[in-house]
Each structure stands twice: as structure tokens, then as C-alpha cells.
């Protein structure tokens with residue numbers, strides 16, 4: 649790594665230690681070690697993933713979503729509805745019945761109901777500065793709306809204050825619930 653940095657003209661950085669112990673660089677650090685400095689170079693940071701390159705070459709658009717945020721991925725919500733419908737169908741041990749149930753459950757998700765609106769509400773909530781709990785509350789309150797009012801955070805605090813006044817806690821449904 650030091651040689652690569654040297655070849656790129658980063659003489660000072662080439663003299664840094666090879667890497668921080670256990671790859672544990674300080675948060676936000678960009679030049680604590682050779683590894684960190686190199687990994688923060690524009691041509692390293694901006695390299696497109698092989699996955700995206702291959703998909704784009706085949707004309708497939710790739711949209712990366714944050715990890716652990718299934719509420720932003722409306723496909724996850726379609727699966728959720730499909731599973732719920734599937735469980736309501738009559739149980740069977742026959743493969744033909746099970747296949748029929750799977751098709752019926754998948755078909756039960758109407759195209760116009762693909763939950764994109766719910767995901768958009770969450771995206772809008774996060775953009776307005778709400779955290780997960782607040783966003784789940786807002787998404788439920790403004791069911792059917794694509795975006796939330798600009799005053800949504802204020803509304804949350806008022807609802808929370810009201811709930812506290814009544815010795816109750818604000819009711820928030822889990823993000824996964826449909």
C-alpha cells in the first residue's frame with residue numbers, strides 16, 4: 649500500500665502505519681493509516697460495484713436501499729401481504745394445492761397497491777428528520793398520503809405530549825406491519 653501511495657505522489661501518507669489495529673480506524677478519520685487513506689481516495693470511493701456494472705450492461709436499473717430498512721422497499725411489503733394471504737388459505741399437503749395457493753397469494757397484491765405510497769411516506773418522513781418510531785407513527789396517521797405535512801415533527805411532539813398527559817404512550821405500530 650505504501651508503494652501505491654508513493655507512486656501516486658502521497659509521500660507523507662506513504663509513511664503512515666500500514667493499518668489501524670483490527671481495521672478500527674477512528675470514526676471520520678481519513679488519513680490515520682495507509683489503508684484508510686487509500687480507501688478514501690476518489691477513485692476507490694467512486695468505483696461502481698460489479699453487481700451494478702453487470703446489471704446496467706443488461707439494461708437493469710439498480711437501486712440500493714439502506715440496510716435494515718424494509719419499510720423503504722415496497723417489494724418487501726408485497727411479500728408481507730403475500731405471506732399473510734397465503735397463511736389464510738386452506739392448508740394442504742398436496743403440491744398442486746400449495747402451488748395454487750402461492751399463485752393466489754401473489755396475485756392478491758394489486759399492482760396499484762404495490763405499497764410504493766407507504767415507502768414514499770417513510771422516505772419523506774426521514775427526509776423531514778423523523779426517526780424510525782416517529783416515521784412509523786406518521787406513516788400510519790397519514791395513511792393514503794404520499795408525503796407528510798411540513799409540520800409533521802411538531803405534530804408528533806404534540807401527540808406525544810397529549811399521550812403523556814393522559815398517562816398513555818403514543819401508539820406506534822411496528823414498521824413491518826401492513
Ligand SMILES: [Zn+2]
Nearest residue numbers: 668673680681
Ligand atoms: Zn486507520
